Amino acid sequence: MALQIELWVEDGGDRLDAYLADQLEDISRSRIQKLISQEQVRVNGTVCTSKKAIVQEEDRIQVTIPDAAPLVLEPEPIPLDILYEDDQLLIVNKPAGLVVHPAPGHASGTLVNALLWHCRTATGASTLSGIGGIQRPGIVHRLDKDTTGAIAIAKTDFAHQHLQRQFHDKTARRDYLGVVYGAPKTEQGTIDAPLGRHPVDRQKMAIVPEEKGGRPAVTHWQIKERLGNFTLINFELETGRTHQIRVHAASIGHSIVGDPVYGSGRSIGVNLPGQALHAWRLRLQHPATGEAIEVTAAPPDSFVKLLEALRKRT
Known part of the structure; x- marks a missing residue:
C-alpha cells in the first residue's frame, strides 16, 4: 500500500525538492527528486514534475510513495502518560528516549506503536488519523527523541487537518x-x-x-x-x-x-x-x-x- 504524506507550507521560497528534503528527513533528496519525476507529488491538487518549482506560503503538498517498505507496525503496550483525550484528539506527556514515529533504526518501540495499541478497536483496527501516512498515523507535530513533554495526536482526519492549520497559523x-x-x-x-x-x-x-x-x-x-x-x-x-x-x-x-x-x-x-x-x-483549539x-x-x-x-x- 502506497504511503501518503500531506504537508502545508508555512513559509515559501524554497525549491520543491529542497523543501521536501527538509520536511521528510527519512527520505533522501535524490529519492524525492525521483518521486517528483514519477508524478508522485502534487501541489494544490496538481501534479508537479519540476524539482525546481518554488513552493509558496499556504501551498498544500501531497506526496505519494509507491510500494513503501514493507514495514508492518505492530501495536505495542507501551505506557502512555495521557494529559487529555476524547474522540477527536489525544495529548500525551512524552518521556525522554521515546522516538515519535518509526524511522531507520527505530522500527518499533516508538510513540506510534504505543498509540496503535492505545487507540485500537475491538477488531484491532486503529482509530488514528491516516493523513500522516502509514508510519505517522495521527502525528501532527514532533518532539525530538530526548525532548520530553506535551505532544498532540489526531484521532480523525478532520482533527488532523484542523490541528495542522492551527500550527501553520500559529494559533496553537x-x-x-x-x-x-x-x-x-x-x-x-x-x-x-x-x-x-x-x-x-x-x-x-x-x-x-x-x-x-x-x-x-x-x-x-x-x-x-x-x-x-x-x-x-x-x-x-x-x-x-x-x-x-x-x-x-x-x-x-x-x-x-x-x-x-x-x-x-x-x-x-x-x-x-x-x-x-x-x-x-x-495551547490549542478543540477541532470540533x-x-x-x-x-x-x-x-x-x-x-x-x-x-x-x-x-x-x-
Missing part, C-alpha cells in the same frame, strides 16, 4: 522549559534567525541565511529562574523548525544543558537522559467544539533533580 502555542549554560544579561528576548541543514553535517541544523536555503525561525524566551552559572528559561515557539530551540539557544551562547549535539559537553554532575528541554504547556484547551505536562524526574542540584549550588 507551545511553551518549553529549558536549563541553559550561563546567565543571560537581559530577562527576556527574541531570537529571529533562519534555520536550515548544516552545510557540512547533514544530521544537524544550523543558522543558515534565507538566500542560502534557511527558513524563517523565531523563538521567544524569558528567564524563569537564575541558578548561578545556569538559567531556567521559558521558550515559546513562533515557528516549529527541527531542533529550533536547541540551535537558537546555542547561537546566543547559552546552549541547553545535556544537549549531545549542540551543547558544550561540560559535565554538570547530574545524570540526564538527554537535553534538559521539556514541552511543559500546549472550538473550545480553548490548555494542557500542562509535569517535567520528568531527571529535570526536577537537575533543578534541585543547581539550587543547592547557589
